[in-house]
Amino acid sequence: xxxxxxxxxxxxxxxxxxxxxxxxxxxxxxxxxxxxxxxxxxxxxxxxxxxxxxxxxxxxxxxxxxxxxxxxxxxxxxxxxxxxxxxxxxxxxxxxxxxxxxxxxxxxxxxxxxxxxxxxxxxxxxxxxxxxxxxxxxxxxxxxxxxxxxxxxxxxxxxxxxxxxxxxxxxxxxxxxxxxxxxxxxxxxxxxxxxxxxxxxxxxxxxxxxxxxxxxxxxxxxxxxxxxxxxxxxxxxxxxxxxxxxxxxxxxxxxxxxxxxxxxxxxxxxxxxxxxxxxxxxxxxxxxxxxxxxxxxxxxxxxxxxxxxxxxxxx
Numbered sequence: 001x002x003x004x005x006x007x008x009x010x011x012x013x014x015x016x017x018x019x020x021x022x023x024x025x026x027x028x029x030x031x032x033x034x035x036x037x038x039x040x041x042x043x044x045x046x047x048x049x050x051x052x053x054x055x056x057x058x059x060x061x062x063x064x065x066x067x068x069x070x071x072x073x074x075x076x077x078x079x080x081x082x083x084x085x086x087x088x089x090x091x092x093x094x095x096x097x098x099x100x101x102x103x104x105x106x107x108x109x110x111x112x113x114x115x116x117x118x119x120x121x122x123x124x125x126x127x128x129x130x131x132x133x134x135x136x137x138x139x140x141x142x143x144x145x146x147x148x149x150x151x152x153x154x155x156x157x158x159x160x161x162x163x164x165x166x167x168x169x170x171x172x173x174x175x176x177x178x179x180x181x182x183x184x185x186x187x188x189x190x191x192x193x194x195x196x197x198x199x200x201x202x203x204x205x206x207x208x209x210x211x212x213x214x215x216x217x218x219x220x221x222x223x224x225x226x227x228x229x230x231x232x233x234x235x236x237x238x239x240x241x242x243x244x245x246x247x248x249x250x251x252x253x254x255x256x257x258x259x260x261x262x263x264x265x266x267x268x269x270x271x272x273x274x275x276x277x278x279x280x281x282x283x284x285x286x287x288x289x290x291x292x293x294x295x296x297x298x299x300x301x302x303x304x305x306x307x308x309x310x311x312x313x314x315x
Contacts, residue, residue: 003313004232004272005084006288007069007093007100009258010203012281013061015050017301018068022048024303027078028071031110035067038111039118043067058200059121062096063114069100069279070110072300080306080315085228087313089272090239092232092263094284095163095203096120098253104278105227107246112222116215123214124201124254133202134179135162138170140192143261146170152185153178162204163258166290171197173205204258212254219247237262239270260284264291276300276309 021028022044032044046055047064055061076082084105093101096117103113138146143164150159150172159182162173172182179202183194202208224246230239233249235256240246264287267275275297277284288297300309309315 001273002089002271003087003274003276004267005073005088005091005101005104005276005278006284007091007097007104008065008277008279008281008284009094009097010058010061010065012279012283013047013055013064014280015048015052015055017047017064017280018044018071019048020303021068021071021075025071025075025079027074031071031074032067034110035063035114038114039063043114057121058125059118062099062117062121065096065280066100066103066113066117067110068301069097070103070113072278072306073104075306076300076313076315080310080313082313082315088229089270090230090232090267091227092267093234094260095234095253095258097279097284098231098234098250100279101231102224102227102246105229105231107224107227107231107243108222116218116222119218120211120215120254123211124203124208127208127211128201130200132176133174133205133207134176135171135173135197135199135202136179136182137195137197138172138182138186138191138193139195140168141170141186141190142167143170145189145191146172149182149186149189149191150174152188153181155181158202158206160205161257162202164261165258166261166287168290171204173202174207175202204254204256206255208255212251215254216247216251219250232263232266234258234260234263237266239266260287261291264288264295268292268295274298274312276313
């Protein structure tokens with residue numbers, strides 16, 4: 001058995017996330033306290049009490065999801081005896097989850113990851129005026145067809161591949177005018193459905209260049225250490241360990257495609273047999289089986305999940 005840990009992205013946040021961990025495990029409570037202190041706000045209170053619309057704000061959701069993931073990691077390591085470098089082959093995260101993966105692997109401190117994600121959320125939000133950008137999930141088509149749909153829908157606007165999530169789910173991002181054309185132009189390419197996503201900004205497209213510039217400036221001031229295990233980078237679908245390259249790829253990730261399908265295939269090709277989704281929700285667990293049916297996947301986000309994972313993790 002070869003294990004990879006994967007970390008969820010935006011959309012997996014829910015009110016109450018991580019509360020049971022904080023109640024049951026001192027190591028988890030310490031992570032939420034650390035994030036609150038780093039941000040100078042009671043993010044944990046928003047996570048546990050809501051309201052949902054406040055938690056869903058990009059600048060809150062991103063550090064909140066990281067905090068939940070790292071709380072699970074601290075419990076596994078400090079209270080259950082996990083040795084990441086010895087027991088886990090590699091880590092990866094979906095979009096903001098890449099920061100969680102890097103923090104889990106020791107490349108970032110939790111405090112730095114929280115501050116970077118707060119800024120990332122704020123700068124993504126500011127990059128495009130509200131109402132001018134949009135995203136849509138394409139159902140029933142793969143990457144090659146999605147590229148053709150994006151090209152046909154653009155008509156002079158930006159329409160980029162934001163996420164290649166699994167063989168029949170690709171997300172487009174760009175100007176709202178272009179995204180509004182996707183469902184119609186997609187018919188000629190066999191598109192089953194285009195679902196508009198309830199997002200506050202068009203993530204992972206060229207319109208977010210101002211946010212990429214902001215992240216480049218912020219990352220230049222932060223110490224990044226070599227991770228304890230390789231991190232599969234979103235924009236490469238390949239492992240990276242060099243601190244300078246980690247910074248470069250995180251900047252590219254703001255406007256680049258999250259190549260999640262290829263990331264999972266790369267892990268499987270490297271011998272990974274078992275994926276553990278660390279943190280909130282089960283989105284990546286669901287995607288894993290649709291990408292490679294040979295992979296086993298389970299989510300670890302609650303005290304009960306931790307107990308259920310101990311045998312598989314040999315803890």
